[in-house]
Amino acid sequence: MELKDKVALVTGGARGIGREIALLFAKEGADIAICDVNAEVLGATQKEIESLGRKAITGVVDVTKSDQVDGFVQKILDKFKKIDILVNNAGITRDGLLVRMSEADWDLVLAVNLKGAFNCTKAVSKIMMKQRDGRIVNMASIIGIMGNAGQANYAASKGGLIALTKTIAKELASRNVRANAIAPGFIQTDMTAKLSDEVKGEMLKFVPLGKFGTVQDVANLALFLVSDDSAYITGQVVQVDGGMVM
């Protein structure tokens, strides 16, 4: 077991990539805290974790609200006494060409994808610094590296998340807290299910491995980045994209 008796907080962990990460970490021995705005599926994910023999705590928390984040982090501390791992995974899209993008869609995507990570990292890194141990993984995207027409808000948020990752890696390294980013390519989840078959077909042409990624592909990388196997790796952006961007 790679994460025996560790405590991990996964944001946006009720479904999709975050859920898979939470389940894999639990299989590897970690107790899990999940926050999400999707109250409907949170309970089911909590039960799945508990059925793996690990403890779980969930909270309906909007990561854009620092008071909600701080309150949930305190609850995790009350229950588990520590937080070893933070995965800033909560993310949304509100796509549209720049000239038609509303200010509200710009603000919302930046708030969830970037400010949410800031709120959670600020709350949790104080604990990790005291512990002199911690691992942070930020869920960026290859769109944050390459840009994408129709995703100005999303690309800016993920590019910002990459810059945030490198900065916290530098600020926290002396306290033995590592921070890395994952940049997934096209992963099959509810978020991407809404794309048309035509768009999916076009995207596949740019993936050398010739297939879309799975949530397991991303979770396996997250596990590596929070385990001792990556003890000398910090401030990096690791792509899991079938070779789409190289």
Ligand code: NAI
């Ligand atoms: P998803 O939509 O299935 O899951 C995202 C989760 O975040 C949901 O459970 C949602 O309720 C939660 N969430 C949304 N707003 C929130 C908020 N304000 N506070 C707390 N939780 C909130 O999406 P998926 O595909 O699992 O994506 C997970 C992460 O991976 C996102 O950050 C996304 O940008 C990133 N990503 C996904 C890719 C893909 O192809 N699916 C590719 C690259 C990056």
